[in-house]
Amino acid sequence: MLEGPQFLGHIVHHAVADPREDATVLMGVSTGHLGPTVMRSGDGGRTFEEAVTPPAFREGDPHGRAVKKVFWLTPGHVSEPATWYAGGSPQGLFRTEDAGRTWAPVDGWNDHPRWGEWAEWPEEGTPDGSMLHSVIVDPRDPSHLYLGLSGGGVFESTDGGSGWAPLNRGCAADFLPDPEPEYGHDPHCVRMHPLDPDRLYQQNHCGIYRIDRPDKVWTRIGDNMPRDVGDIGFPIELHPRDADTAWVFPMDGTDVWPRTSPDGRPAVYVTRDGGDSWTRLDAGLPERAWFTVKRQAMTLDGHDPVGVYLGTTSGEVWGSADEGGHWTQLAAHLPEIYSVEWAGP
C-alpha cells in the first residue's frame, strides 16, 4: 500500500529510520526556494517537524560557506543514542546530540586546515554539486569515523572528528593527471560491514573496491565484473550477516556517462566471496530499461533471506524478497527517487 505524499515538491536527499529505537526518522530536505533543512519524526514517520537549528556553517565562516543541501544522514554510535551526523553540500559535516532538533558544525572537519584542498571548493565538478556522504561510525569505537567526498575521496578520523587523513590508495581517479593522487577521488558510496568493522566496501566513480583494515590500500574487486558491464555505479549494499556478500547496481560509465543500465539491460550484481566473483541478478527486471539508481536509493531489509530494494530516478521501486533472485515492481509513476530505506520490522 502506497501512502503519502509527504512534503510533495521537496527533495528528500536521504530519509533514515533510527536503527537504535523505533520512533525517530530523519530526512535531509531541500527545495529550490527554501534551502536546506532536516525534518524529524518522533512517531515513526507519521508526522514530521523541522529541526529548530538546522545544519549550517558558522556565521562569518572564512570560506563563506552556506549549506545548500543536507545530503546524507547517519545515526551515531549505539552508546550515543541521540547522536546523528549529517553530510552537506558544500562538503560540511554536522552533528546533533538531541535526535535532530539542533545541529552544530563538526569543526575538526569543516575547519580542518586542508579542507580547502580536500573538498571541491569553490568550484564543484560533481554535476549535482559537491557532497559529503557515507559518514560511517565504527560500532567498536564512536570516535572512529570515515566519510566520503564526491569529489574528494575517503577520509578517516580516529579521534572523534578532530583529525582527518585521506584513505584512497589503490583507488583510481581516471579524471586526474596524477596516477596515484592522495585525494581528489570520487567515492560514490562507502559501507562498513557491521559485524566485521575492519572491512569496507566502496562503489567509486572509477570502480568497486574493498579494504580490510589495518591495510591502507583498496583492492579493485570490480575488476572481476564482466567487462561489458563494467564496475561503475552509485550504490553498494552489504549483507547484514555475511561480510563477503555485497550488492551493486552497475551503470553505464562509458562515452559521455549516461549513468543508465549498461546496454539498457538493468541488473543487480551480487558477490558472495568478497568480490572475487559476481553474479548477475535480473530475473523479473525489465529486459530493456534505462534505470538510474542513486547512492541512497538501494537498500536491504533485516529478513532472512535478505530483501533487496531499489528506486529509480524514473520513479519506480523494485524489490526482491530472496536476496535479488527474483524482482517485482512495488511502485511506479512516482517522482524522481533519491532515497529508499527500510523502516522495519
Place this chain on the structure above:
Amino acid sequence: MRIPTPLRSYTGESKVVQAEGATVDGVLRDLDRRYPGLRFRVVDEQGRLRRHMNVFVGLEHVRDLDTPLDGVDEITLMQALSGG
C-alpha cells in the same frame, strides 16, 4: 509583510503578517522571533538572501538586506522564477 506560499507553513498559513524593523534584515529578524525558523528559509547562515528568494520594499526589488525601509510599510517576499 506579504508571505509567499512556500513560507506559509511557518506563518500558520497567513498571507500577510506584521513585523517591525528599520531595515529589511531587522524586519526578517523580528519575523523570525514571531515565526521561528522562517528567516533561515530566506537568508542563509552567511546573511545572504537565498538565490531564489526575492524581496520587494514597496515595489522596489532589493537584494541588500541592510536596505532601510524609509517609511515604506509594506515588504513582499516572493519566490523567484526558477525554471520551467
